[in-house]
Amino acid sequence: MVKQEVKALSGKAAIGGPWSLVDFNGELKTSKDFHGKWILVYFGFTHCPDICPEELEKIAEVVDEIDDNPNVPNLTPLFITVDPDRDTIGAMKEYLKEFSQKVIGFTGTSDQIDNVCKAFRVYYSKGPLDEDGDYIVDHTIITYLVGPDGNFVQYYGQNVEAPEFTKSVIEKMKTYKPHYDK
Template identity: 50%
Template sequence: MLHSFSCRVPRFGPRCLTLWRGYHPVGKKSMSEDHNFGQWYGQWFAILASSMRKRHLDRANFANSTKNVFLGTRGTLNSAGTRCPYSQSSESGPRFALRTRIAITVLIGSGIVAAGLYVRSEKAEAEKRRRIEELRKLAIGQGDFRLVDHTGRPRSKSDFRGQWVLLYFGFTHCPDICPEELEKMSRAVELLDGEAHLPRVQPVFITVDPERDDVAAVAKYVKEFHPRLLGLTGTAEEVKEAGKAYRVYYSAGPKDEDQDYIVDHTVIIYLLSPDGLFLDYYQRNKSEAKVAESVKKHMETYQSLFE
């Protein structure tokens, strides 16, 4: 009888299965009746080895063909385990083809990226033009004023076209807030004057108390601050229109026994561009350094809406 083995028997076909069951491959005599048991045993192992080798070569050829797809080479393994190429062409041909495919892929990808960047740039430019057009429509005719300066000369917003303007609304009898804000505005202008490459800023003061702030009173007041500070006043109606144009709130309080009163008003410094348009504003919590820094940035990025 054939002794059993602990290893797993491969799938080798009917003949091997018959041998495993203990029968002679030709007849149906048991192996104990076969006088050539040694010859049969050797034949069985030869069949087993041949089947295992064939299975190994099949796996190797499959792995080799898969690898060749990526490497651009062709061939298989023969019974000795060596490569048998399908053609006698040199390896430089397939490698050159691979490099060509990579180059074409890179060129196509670069073209797609360039086209995307161009479309995005055109879209951003169109959006910018649309925004400028909207600002032009909104800005024309807004924020205007017609007043008189502290020398008695009539002034309007158009007189300041082409200039950077810092504008403040207040009154000459203000005890503390107005002087502080005008001092801050004057120091910011001085900081900007210290940079020769920047255009000069024109500081402007508009009174919200025309009843007491006539030309003489305003002229005396502005001398206490920056030498270029321009004071503007006018009739009650003219001052009201100027404040309304910049949405400035102001209201006179009750008078005391000396006929003195305080005017409650908006405390804001406005920045006007050379187009004469409102560009930015600065509240009390902004220092002169912050104001000057902001104005400088606006100057460096400024683009006229009316060119």
């Protein structure tokens, strides 16, 4: 069995920060709307053929496991598009219902998406159009754990499987010391 990668960082990482986007119900939300909650943030797009669906299924599994554990707080998963041209409010809502009723989808203007991606250090790039006028978006494949104070806590790469991911989130929740400076 291959050892899965979970990165622990010391000090305060310059990841995350304030953002403002439109959720899949058409409501403007900001990062402050999630203060007081533990959140997972994943960046992807609805036309993704395989990676995003796999990661969303894993996130849904982790969230369900955490929510079923009475010893830790619930976890709110957020899916932020890196393809605002195609990922409308309706497209996000339709896409995410295939994975979990708990995942909240976010879209916005290109500038809003650029800003939140810069805050989380997410790379994304629209690929070339194919013969059908379709395209793929290359993007960072990381899920971010953010504490109830709005600060980045941990990230999980694509190779971290759900059981290890869940175990790590529970450990982070139990040992977390908030820093309310945002």
